[in-house]
Amino acid sequence: MSYWNTYNGKYSMRIKFLCLIFALGSTFTVNSPAQSSMMQKYNLPLLYNDDGDDFIIIAHRGASAYYPENTMVAFQKAVEMGAEMIELDIMMSKDGVPIVFHDAKLNKHTNGNSYVRNYTLNELKKLDAGSWFDSKFSDQKIPTLEEVLEFASGKIALNIEIKTEAVSDKIENGIEQKALQLVKKHGMENHVLFSSFDYRAVRRIKQFDSNVPVALLYDKSQSNRLLPHQLVEKYNVDAFNCSYRQLKRKWMTDLNEHDIPTFIYTVNSKRKMQKLIAGSVTGIFTNKPDLLKSVVENYHLNNTTD
Numbered sequence: 001m002s003y004w005n006t007y008n009g010k011y012s013m014r015i016k017f018l019c020l021i022f023a024l025g026s027t028f029t030v031n032s033p034a035q036s037s038m039m040q041k042y043n044l045p046l047l048y049n050d051d052g053d054d055f056i057i058i059a060h061r062g063a064s065a066y067y068p069e070n071t072m073v074a075f076q077k078a079v080e081m082g083a084e085m086i087e088l089d090i091m092m093s094k095d096g097v098p099i100v101f102h103d104a105k106l107n108k109h110t111n112g113n114s115y116v117r118n119y120t121l122n123e124l125k126k127l128d129a130g131s132w133f134d135s136k137f138s139d140q141k142i143p144t145l146e147e148v149l150e151f152a153s154g155k156i157a158l159n160i161e162i163k164t165e166a167v168s169d170k171i172e173n174g175i176e177q178k179a180l181q182l183v184k185k186h187g188m189e190n191h192v193l194f195s196s197f198d199y200r201a202v203r204r205i206k207q208f209d210s211n212v213p214v215a216l217l218y219d220k221s222q223s224n225r226l227l228p229h230q231l232v233e234k235y236n237v238d239a240f241n242c243s244y245r246q247l248k249r250k251w252m253t254d255l256n257e258h259d260i261p262t263f264i265y266t267v268n269s270k271r272k273m274q275k276l277i278a279g280s281v282t283g284i285f286t287n288k289p290d291l292l293k294s295v296v297e298n299y300h301l302n303n304t305t306d
């Protein structure tokens with residue numbers, strides 16, 4: 001059973017204590033023009049538009065509740081809505097170019113068929129990546145990672161999720177190396193968080209450059225019943241990313257005790273957002289960054305003591 005589904009009064013004292021800590025932190029940092037203390041303390045991406053608290057609003061595949069996921073319009077709107085980070089998914093075209101797309105197959109979110117890996121970049125660029133959502137977005141194309149980096153540089157931090165479909169035994173010129181090279185080319189190595197459900201990719205990014213922030217995306221099949229802090233140590237990562245559904249009570253305790261940055265996906269309800277913020281998670285992935293921003297702002301208003 002997940003921590004949040006089994007939450008009851010037994011934990012209310014602890015939650016109240018965490019609320020107090022959170023509220024005190026907010027009091028002193030909410031108006032800070034500098035990067036929040038959390039970004040300096042941990043190896044997390046530096047935010048271009050830090051709102052000053054120790055919590056990160058992450059737009060999951062952009063503002064994907066309102067715009068076609070993983071497209072430039074979804075990313076632009078996420079910035080306008082006040083997201084502090086954008087999560088996006090990468091895989092590789094047939095001719096080896098890192099592109100931004102979630103599914104292995106094209107049919108659900110474009111007018112293409114078959115697998116992404118069977119299409120060259122030129123062929124992918126001819127597809128319509130917006131009409132599945134609404135015909136008014138028919139001009140949306142599958143972006144390359146490079147296009148998104150050009151857009152994001154100086155504007156918003158990125159969580160780059162390397163899709164398992166794109167990870168292979170190839171290290172030289174594999175997706176990890178290519179993505180990291182592009183990130184560095186655009187000067188964003190301090191503004192990205194890499195993550196993957198494939199722990200080989202997680203290891204490789206750290207082997208290429210141990211300074212680049214990396215998160216482990218929890219995957220039961222690779223985790224051998226280890227606790228989050230053991231996984232974080234084993235893979236030498238900077239953060240633990242987990243689904244709301246899988247998050248367990250004892251994991252939250254473990255993560256808090258070991259002071260590990262924790263990001264939870266994908267949360268679109270106000271009630272769940274409030275519960276996670278009170279539980280002192282580091283950030284939430286949401287398809288509705290505007291809603292999360294208002295929940296965070298209300299939380300600060302109700303918990304600021306001065």
Ligand code: G3P
Nearest residue numbers: 060087089161195265285
């Ligand atoms: O990276 C967080 C979340 O997006 C992971 O799940 O299925 O959207 O790749 P998924």
